[in-house]
Amino acid sequence: MLLKNGHVFPVEGEDFFGDIRISKNVIADVGKDLEALPKEEIIDCTGLNIYPGMVEAHCHLGMEESSIRMEGNDVNEMSDPLTPQVRGIDGCYILDESVKNAREAGITCVAAGPGSANVVGGTFVCYKTNGKCIDDAIVQENIAMKAAFGENPKRVYQDSKIKTRMNIAALLRNLLFKTKEYMEKKENGKDVPFNMQFEAMIPVLKKEMPLKCHAHRSDDILTAIRIGKEFDLDLTLDHVTDGAIIVDKIKESGYPCIVGPAFTHKSKYELKAKSFKTPKVMKE
Template identity: 65%
Template sequence: MILIKNGKVYTMEAEKIINGDILIDNGKIVKVGKDLSADNAEVIDATGKYVYPGFVEAHCHLGLDESSIRTEGQDYNETSDPVMPHMRGKDGINPMDETVVNARNAGITTVCAGPGSANVLGGTFVIYKTQGNCIDEMIVKDDVAMKCAFGENPKMFYQSGKLKTRMNIAGLLRETLFKTKEYLAKKEAANGDVTKMPAFDMKLEAMIPVIKKEIPLKAHAHRADDILTSIRIAKEFDLDMTLDHCTEGHLIVDEVKNSGFDAIVGPSLTHKSKFELKEKSFTTPAVLQQAGMHIAITTDSPVVPQEYLPLCVSLAVKSGLDAYEGIKAITINAAEIIGVADRVGSIKEGKDADVVIANGDILDVATEVEYTIINGEVVYKK
């Protein structure tokens, strides 16, 4: 049992900020309020400190690209085929890599991680906590989204012959979706009769949850035309989707907002390393949020090291994003967008006890995290 006393608590709930206490027991938040007490509790004095929910990264590749190593530890892009929906991100994660430790020590407690953007369809993302040695024991929710990618990355990886144009990217995605609909219809028509079932196809099996809207597409799209193509296809097949990166979203804000899809914006703390990033700007989160969109902010780690997620928010705030909305973008908004807000993203009774205690405003680059608590356990103490 842990009792955090007298902190400036960012609950990310209706009562946004309180000066008070948090009682933690059995891995959960038991009580949030003032003048709390509990026998036999470990007391953490948070007087003068800032207390946040554990930070949530809505799109990354943490653990799939290991630190200080090349091909031996790069497991986020499988380039043998542009259509690989049957891959699962969790099969490539090394939770003992130092990048995961660095994230945890910086207060990032939950991440949504999975395949990179080499493929038109790249496989499923998994949501996991950043504490543990076995990924299976760290998982919050598995197979939460299907990665798809538009634009320069698939073109670059397959330019030798399999894929050369944006038309073919869209064509391969449509073909797979049509085949999945047909495959699913045949399975349903067979009504359990194995003699009438279509021949097993692992790739199409993996796409069934997308067609049934059980999981969204996680659409890598930077340039405005690629964002619009992703929206066009999602609407055509009546799919759920998130707009990941959405780099030129500020140029087509009405179309992006009217799509009804949420945006996970970034990474903005990078060089403009390719043509489709030429309009990259830290103003994009503010423009989309002020238009009424639900947004999260991403590092896209390892593109930006995971521990700099709050810094990315700070720079977005410097460029016009409201500070509280910025914190929402890496807490409750991120949790809602990836579908785990029932467990993480805010400090509320009954939720997982993922808490960060810092010696100042987390948006101040000089601020240091002093405690990271995951599932009620202190996993980092400065």
């Protein structure tokens, strides 16, 4: 198809009034006064804005289904605070209407995965919000390993395994230490029993996959940075609700941030500093 006479906002460069050609499901040409090819559908976009598809960098789209409760909720595997072996792709139902709603709102690509109940929750999958089969929609199957700091793991495991933020950090450190030991034994040719949790964490230690760190409050953000530096990890700081308060420390760390969601009320204490101003402060 050929989109004609639209106000085009490219990913890079200045916006302009012009045309976009789509061929075999990809953008084949962008410019002004493009001539239609034989059998090409022409869509007049006069008066309309044409934007790139929006990317959602942290969500659980397709993992918590619409109009259903426990049966369709596959966000958190709350059987253990450490579940690096689980994969978001195995809990993602791409035919749920929430995926359709996101696509029709212009969100064409998402990173979806486990929630923040566990200290380590499993891997995120990056997929396009179109199609009937998640395997066909994948951009990258295991794009990041989820970790969580602060109130959520404390609340979920308060009656069993976690009482303090100290133990959240200790559980993560212990998993990283054990994975490092397991990895080094394998690399040195030693015979070690297969461990699915350690296998899942090896790409994190090798910096082949970032640790995707849920952290709202400033102290939790700093703990994530501290552990990231201690083990020489790649990581992203996700939510960073208090990011503006310690922006100098975050900048010094060199770690990228994913801010939000902001379009909700302050549902808990950790969100008391939530503001639409935070993304601007972080970007600058």
